[in-house]
Amino acid sequence: MSPSSLHLAVALDGTGWHPASWREPVARPRELFTAGYWADLVAEAERGLLDFVTIEDGLGPQSSRFLDPDERTDQVRGRLDAVLIASRVAPLTRHIGLVPTAVVTHTEPFHISKAIATLDYVSTGRAGLRVQITARPNEAAHFGRRTIPRIEAYDSPESQELVADLFDEAADYVEAVRRLWDSWEDDAEIRDADTGRFIDRDKLHYIDFEGKHFSVKGPSITPRPPQGQPLVTALGHQTVPYRLIARQADVGYITPQDTDQARAIVAEIRAEQEAAGRADGLLHVFGDLVVFLDDDPAEAAARRDRLDALAGEPYQSDARVFTGTPTQLADLLGEFRSAGLTGFRLRPAVLGHDLPAITRGLVPELQRRGAFRTAYEADTLRGLLGLARPANRYAAA
Amino acid sequence: MSKPLKQIHLAAHFPGVNNTTVWSDPEAGSHIEFSSFAHFAKTAERAKFDFLFLAEGLRLREQGGKIYDLDVVGRPDTFTILAALAAVTEHLGLTGTINSTFNEPYEVARQFASLDHLSGGRSAWNVVTSWDAFTGENFRRGGFLPQEERYSRAKEFLATTQELFDSWHGDEILADQASGVFLRDAKAGSFVHTGQHFDIQGQFNVPRSPQGRPVVFQAGDSEEGREFAASSADAIFSRHATLEGGQAFYADVKNRLAKYGRRHDQLLILPAASFALADTDAEAEELARIVRRQQVSGATALKHLEFVWNRDLSSYDPEGPLPDIDPDVSENHISKGRAQVRMYRDPLATAREWRELAAANNWSIRDLVIHTGNRQNFIGSAETVARTINEYVQADASDGFILVPHITPTGLDAFADKVVPLLQEQGVFRTEYEGPTLRHQLGLAHPDETPAEGRLAS
Ligand SMILES: Cc1cc2nc3c(=O)[nH]c(=O)nc-3n(C[C@H](O)[C@H](O)[C@H](O)COP(=O)(O)O)c2cc1C
Numbered sequence: 001m002s003p004s005s006l007h008l009a010v011a012l013d014g015t016g017w018h019p020a021s022w023r024e025p026v027a028r029p030r031e032l033f034t035a036g037y038w039a040d041l042v043a044e045a046e047r048g049l050l051d052f053v054t055i056e057d058g059l060g061p062q063s064s065r066f067l068d069p070d071e072r073t074d075q076v077r078g079r080l081d082a083v084l085i086a087s088r089v090a091p092l093t094r095h096i097g098l099v100p101t102a103v104v105t106h107t108e109p110f111h112i113s114k115a116i117a118t119l120d121y122v123s124t125g126r127a128g129l130r131v132q133i134t135a136r137p138n139e140a141a142h143f144g145r146r147t148i149p150r151i152e153a154y155d156s157p158e159s160q161e162l163v164a165d166l167f168d169e170a171a172d173y174v175e176a177v178r179r180l181w182d183s184w185e186d187d188a189e190i191r192d193a194d195t196g197r198f199i200d201r202d203k204l205h206y207i208d209f210e211g212k213h214f215s216v217k218g219p220s221i222t223p224r225p226p227q228g229q230p231l232v233t234a235l236g237h238q239t240v241p242y243r244l245i246a247r248q249a250d251v252g253y254i255t256p257q258d259t260d261q262a263r264a265i266v267a268e269i270r271a272e273q274e275a276a277g278r279a280d281g282l283l284h285v286f287g288d289l290v291v292f293l294d295d296d297p298a299e300a301a302a303r304r305d306r307l308d309a310l311a312g313e314p315y316q317s318d319a320r321v322f323t324g325t326p327t328q329l330a331d332l333l334g335e336f337r338s339a340g341l342t343g344f345r346l347r348p349a350v351l352g353h354d355l356p357a358i359t360r361g362l363v364p365e366l367q368r369r370g371a372f373r374t375a376y377e378a379d380t381l382r383g384l385l386g387l388a389r390p391a392n393r394y395a396a397a
Numbered sequence: 398m399s400k401p402l403k404q405i406h407l408a409a410h411f412p413g414v415n416n417t418t419v420w421s422d423p424e425a426g427s428h429i430e431f432s433s434f435a436h437f438a439k440t441a442e443r444a445k446f447d448f449l450f451l452a453e454g455l456r457l458r459e460q461g462g463k464i465y466d467l468d469v470v471g472r473p474d475t476f477t478i479l480a481a482l483a484a485v486t487e488h489l490g491l492t493g494t495i496n497s498t499f500n501e502p503y504e505v506a507r508q509f510a511s512l513d514h515l516s517g518g519r520s521a522w523n524v525v526t527s528w529d530a531f532t533g534e535n536f537r538r539g540g541f542l543p544q545e546e547r548y549s550r551a552k553e554f555l556a557t558t559q560e561l562f563d564s565w566h567g568d569e570i571l572a573d574q575a576s577g578v579f580l581r582d583a584k585a586g587s588f589v590h591t592g593q594h595f596d597i598q599g600q601f602n603v604p605r606s607p608q609g610r611p612v613v614f615q616a617g618d619s620e621e622g623r624e625f626a627a628s629s630a631d632a633i634f635s636r637h638a639t640l641e642g643g644q645a646f647y648a649d650v651k652n653r654l655a656k657y658g659r660r661h662d663q664l665l666i667l668p669a670a671s672f673a674l675a676d677t678d679a680e681a682e683e684l685a686r687i688v689r690r691q692q693v694s695g696a697t698a699l700k701h702l703e704f705v706w707n708r709d710l711s712s713y714d715p716e717g718p719l720p721d722i723d724p725d726v727s728e729n730h731i732s733k734g735r736a737q738v739r740m741y742r743d744p745l746a747t748a749r750e751w752r753e754l755a756a757a758n759n760w761s762i763r764d765l766v767i768h769t770g771n772r773q774n775f776i777g778s779a780e781t782v783a784r785t786i787n788e789y790v791q792a793d794a795s796d797g798f799i800l801v802p803h804i805t806p807t808g809l810d811a812f813a814d815k816v817v818p819l820l821q822e823q824g825v826f827r828t829e830y831e832g833p834t835l836r837h838q839l840g841l842a843h844p845d846e847t848p849a850e851g852r853l854a855s
Contacts, residue, residue, distance in 0.1 A: 022572065022579060029572040029579065033604055035483065035515045059503065061586065061602045069600060071583040078570070078586075078604045081511035087480035088515040091431065107504060110455070110535045111474070118477035122431040142503040144597040184471070193421040196694040199471075201464040204457070214537030219457060219464075223429055223471045310577065 006333060006371055007343030007385060009099070009286065010045050010358060012038075013056035014076040016350040017290050017317070019064065020310035022076050026352030033080060035088050041351060042089045045096055048359025049373050051384045052097025054130050054233070054345065057082035059103050060139040067136050067151060074311075083115050090123035097381030099128035099233055104173040105166060106134070106143045110216055112173075113180035120225035125380035128231030128250075131174055133166040167240045172211035174232055174248040179207035181229050182392045183219035205394040227382050228389045235288065237318060239268065246272030250387060251284040251343075255319040259339040262287060266340035282387055286343040287336050288319040289329075292350075293357035297324045304349070319347060326361035330369060343385075405790045405825050406667060406797030406839065407817075408492070409441040410450045412805045414458075416701075417671055417771050418469045419691045419803045426806055428469050431481060433806035438482045440806075441489055444813035445827050447838040448490025448521060449482065450634070450799050451475050455499055456532040458734035460700055461709055465734075467697050476508045483516035490835030492521035492614060497554040498528045498547060499536050502595060505554075506561040509611045510603035518607030518834030523614035523634055526551045526622075531733045548621040553594045555613065555629055564588045565605035567845075608834050609844040627653035630664060631841050634799060638668035638774045643794030665839060670798040672775040674782055674811050685776045688803055689767045698763040701770065704732045705744045705751075715763045719755050724748050774798075779815035786816075787825050 015022040015029055022029040031037040038055075045053050061077045063070040082100035090098055098119060102112045112129070120127035134140075140148040151159040188203035207218035233251040236242045245252030246269050254269075256262035266285050273283055294300035300323045308314045315321065322329055333344055346362075348354030366372035378384045412418040413428050420428070427433045438449050453475050458465040475493040482491055491512065495505055505522075513520040526547035533541035542550055569585040571578050586601035615626035616634040626633045627650055637646040647666050654664055673685035693701070695715030703710050707725040724744035755765045775782045790797060802808025820826035831837040 020577075023574045023577060025574070027574070029574070030570070033514045033570075033606075035517070039484075058602065059507075061600050073580040073583050074577050075579055077580050078602055080514055080603060081476075081507050084476055084480040084508060084511040084515055087477045088484055091435070091481050091484040106501075108499070108536055111500075114474040115477045118474040121429060121473060122477065122481035124431070138599050142597055142599045143501050144595055145501070189471070191420055196421075196696045197466045198420055198469055199464070199466050201466045204464055204470075215534075216537070217456075217534035221455060221457060221471060222473055 005373060006337055006366070007051045007284065007286070008048075008358075008363070008366075008372065009052045009054060009097075009343065009345040010050055010355060011054045011056065011288070011345050011347040012041055012351065013347070014062070014079070015352065016354065017347040018304075018307045018311070018315050018349040019075045020307040021350040023310050024307075024350050024352060027350065028352060029076065032076065033078070038085050039089050039092050041355060042093055042096060042098070044355050044359055046093050048363045049376060050096060050359070050363075051343065052099050052126075052128060052231075052381055054099045055082040055085050055101060057101040057103065057132075058139070059106055059134060059142055060136060069138055083119065086127070087119050087122055090119065090126070093123070093126075095126070095376040095379075095384075097126045097128055097231065097384060098123055099130050099231060101130040101132050103134050103139075104131050104170045105148075106139065106145075109173050109176040109214070110180065110220075113177040114220055114222040116177070116230050117181060117220065117222040117225040120227055120230045125226040125382075127225065127227065128233055128381055129177070130233045130235070131170055131244075132235070133170050135162060135166060164240050167244050169211070169213045170234075171244050171248055172209070172213065174244075176207065176209040176211070176214075176216045178229060178232070178248075179209055179393070180216070180218055180220040181224060182394055183207050184224045185392050185395045186224055186228070189223065203395075224392065227380050228392065229382075231381050231385070231387070242269050243272050243276075245269055245285075246278065246283070247276045249283065250382075251286055251385070253286050253288045253345050255288050256336070256339075257320050259335050262336055262339035262341055284342045284385060285340065286345045287341045288345045288347060290315075290317045290319050290321045290347045290349055291329060291354055291358070292321070292323040293326055293329060293354050293361060295325055295361070297328065300324055303353075307349070315349075317347075326357065326365045329362055330365045330371070333366070334369075334371070402825055403790050403796070404827070404840075405786065405820060406665060407444070407446045407826065408448045408450050408490070408667065408797070408799040409437065409446055409809055410452065410669060410799050410801040411437055412802055412808055413452070413472050414454055414469050415452070415801075416468050416692055416697065417801055417803050418805060419688060420469050420805075421691060422804055424804050424807060428805045429471055429473060431478075434473075434478055434482060435485045437806040437809060438486050438489055440809045440813050442486045444809070444817045445830060446489065447797070448492045448519075448835060450492045450523070451478065451494055453494040453496060453525070454734065455496060455527075456535055456734045458732070459531075460703060460732050465700070467694070467700060476512060479520070480512055480515055483512070483519065488519070488830040488833070488838070490519045490521055490612070490838060491516055492523055492612070494523040494525055494616070496525050496527055497551040498526060498542055499532065500554075502554050502557040502561065502590075503597065503601070506558040506601065507603050509558070510562060510606045513606030513608050513611055514603070518836070520606075520608065521612035521614060521632075521835055523616055524551055524555055524630070525616055529733075548625050550594045552625060552629065553592045557590050557592070557595050557597070559610055560588050560590055561601040562605070562610040564601045565603075567605040567609070570604055608836055612835050612839060612841060623650050623653060626650060626664065627659070628657045632665040632667055632839065635666060635668045635795075638670040638795070638798065640789055640792065640794050643668060643789060644792065647793050647795060662840065665796040667797050667799050668795050669801050670774040671771060671801045671803060672782055672812065673773045674777070674779060674816065676778060678777045678781050681777045681781070685773045688773070689770075692803070693763060693767045693770060695763055698766040701766045702762060704735065705747050707731050707744060713762065716761045719752050719762055719765065779819055782812075783816045783819035783823070787820065787823060790825070
């Protein structure tokens with residue numbers, strides 16, 4: 001593979017990222033809750049040799065509002081658990097990485113750690129995790145263990161403090177999860193018939209994690225997964241989440257609107273990475289883009305207009321929204337790369353349309369330019385991303 | 398007139414963390430790689446079994462303050478492995494043991510509803526109630542319960558998840574592309590639950606799944622456990638797989654159903670059972686003897702005695718007599734993380750009984766553990782095993798069995814090839830699956846066809 005190769009992931013959510021996407025003839029909205037629907041999407045992504053798919057999730061109904069449910073009936077509502085979807089499709093695929101979302105504000109690190117380790121076993125080394133926090137009071141009420149105060153003004157000191165606290169907790173969470181993955185050394189299972197010992201218990205470790213919000217004893221009940229450390233990823237829009245990415249992630253997703261902004265964010269993340277003592281570690285920074293792709297740019301624009309009209313309002317996103325041809329998108333990705341991005345997570349506006357446009361339009365275009373792989377070159381997700389299998393932190397050197 | 402033949406239910410327990418698994422056998426493969434689970438599940442499905450069963454333990458067991466290293470250690474996450482198995486099977490039910498103390502209802506309901514969707518209606522939940530602080534150290538809630546609250550939380554947990562499952566009726570998703578109506582009802586999934594253990598409200602975000610709710614199993618043997626099962630479960634995973642023990646348990650639990658307005662056929666009794674199968678009965682007896690000695694090494698025998706004695710017995714000779722000191726009856730500090738079994742709750746009586754047994758038979762410590770421990774339930778040729786299983790079921794010792802082979806992952810192969818055809822010939826076991834969902838295999842009604850009243854009455 002050429003050293004200039006970029007990495008590509010695709011973000012799967014419902015029928016696509018445009019809220020009216022489900023109304024397109026290709027959308028299959030009645031099949032959203034079937035295994036076949038997800039298996040087909042991931043198979044398509046794998047046909048395009050993509051590095052991985054992410055699968056969105058949430059602990060409450062989707063909403064067009066940031067913090068509250070909206071009670072709308074004209075958009076897709078309802079979701080299956082992302083880890084289970086990833087696991088259900090794992091045996092049907094061979095190469096592509098599977099990165100489900102976990103909402104770390106309410107789930108147990110012990111449970112997520114073993115779930116992702118197991119996803120790594122069932123996919124033989126292709127598991128990852130996207131960590132997400134939630135500040136939604138309604139989702140906290142689904143658990144009833146803690147109340148999350150309502151954010152009234154985003155820039156008020158109280159809400160800044162709340163968000164910073166939730167991200168600190170997420171950093172602790174990832175730390176606990178990573179220690180649990182290392183809590184078994186790779187060769188802990190010895191099956192020594194002579195002494196009757198199945199494991200060498202000196203190679204199992206209590207993680208003794210103590211944080212502000214929780215503690216976890218360990219070791220995991222699941223042995224160290226094939227990749228040692230499955231991929232950890234997170235999305236960030238501001239310094240606080242950039243710090244989480246810099247401290248704990250293997251891949252960070254950012255949402256720059258242009259190359260200057262991309263360059264500035266990458267510089268900020270690299271500085272945080274250095275401050276966290278990880279300057280030498282390979283940390284990918286991916287740009288997130290929503291994409292409407294057609295062979296004719298006017299067609300893509302018309303499609304976007306048509307969907308906006310169905311939705312009753314213009315589509316807005318945290319990420320830049322790209323409308324155009326695969327060739328134009330390849331140009332844009334090239335520009336962004338020069339600003340220091342190492343890959344992209346594309347969010348198809350309509351999965352049934354824009355995912356095949358990525359795999360059958362964008363990918364061949366990138367390949368022509370020598371900027372994307374022509375065959376899977378590794379068996380594990382870390383391998384695809386050029387990340388070494390990490391040494392176990394507990395193993396005696 | 399004789400009563401009509403009962404149909405036998407058969408399921409397979411993936412052999413893992415327990416002292417029945419013989420990991421030292423040259424045939425024994427990985428207990429953690431997916432290929433093992435896939436092989437095992439496909440064998441169970443080839444044999445037309447009702448379901449595959451996974452146990453769970455949320456902390457590695459310890460003995461004398463150290464991680465227990467003599468049995469298989471380590472297992473995968475239950476939901477994740479079952480979802481993956483849904484991809485390599487079509488009809489087999491997928492039963493996961495999930496603890497009600499170290500989880501939250503909203504999350505578990507989402508996971509089971511998701512598994513039910515992703516498997517086309519094959520999910521089942523074995524609700525267990527292990528409650529101890531030792532396990533709680535792995536959870537951020539620091540969660541543990543006083544023992545007497547384990548079933549009160551379990552009962553409310555189960556009732557709450559059922560409220561969540563029932564918060565969708567199944568007709569809400571219209572997805573009409575022309576009119577632009579995706580949801581018929583903006584309030585789909587709304588719930589409010591106020592109780593002793595959970596105060597939660599909001600909207601459940603997984604639409605109603607093919608089975609409506611997963612099939613519910615209960616495992617636990619106390620008075621409260623039996624009442625919980627009689628009031629709320631579709632099936633029991635029990636320990637009582639001998640003829641007399643099984644019959645007593647069967648009668649006891651089935652007789653409790655009436656008080657909850659339920660019929661005998663609304664709760665299946667499915668004990669765990671192990672087997673030794675060979676070409677002849679004599680060879681099977683020999684195999685059973687060898688397996689028992691593999692399962693119980695001298696070191697294992699001493700550890701086993703330590704659970705009861707609650708003392709370090711490492712200085713004793715496993716080939717010698719039982720300790721003449723009594724068990725330490727203070728809080729158990731030797732053995733941690735084992736499911737609590739009643740045998741260990743009256744250690745003095747158990748020790749007395751075991752000493753008498755050993756003396757009467759001239760048994761060493763190891764002999765005693767071999768004889769009192771996991772004796773294979775069904776030993777013999779395929780003909781003998783098929784006949785015995787059928788006799789037990791027809792005599793109401795159970796409604797079938799959850800088989801626990803001693804080898805991973807091939808331990809079911811011979812049973813599938815040799816015993817199942819005989820049961821089919823006798824007309825007591827299916828030759829084709831009864832329908833797409835696990836409820837079809839178990840002969841259980843879809844929850845929408847039975848009124849919910851009478852269930853979960855507290
Ligand atoms: C046959 C059987 C199987 C069990 N399997 C598990 C298990 O896999 N995981 C677990 O945490 N507890 C398991 N338990 C323990 C029960 O959940 C429960 O904690 C314990 O038995 C106490 O309930 P009881 O007093 O009603 O027996 C099992 C119990 C029985 C009888």
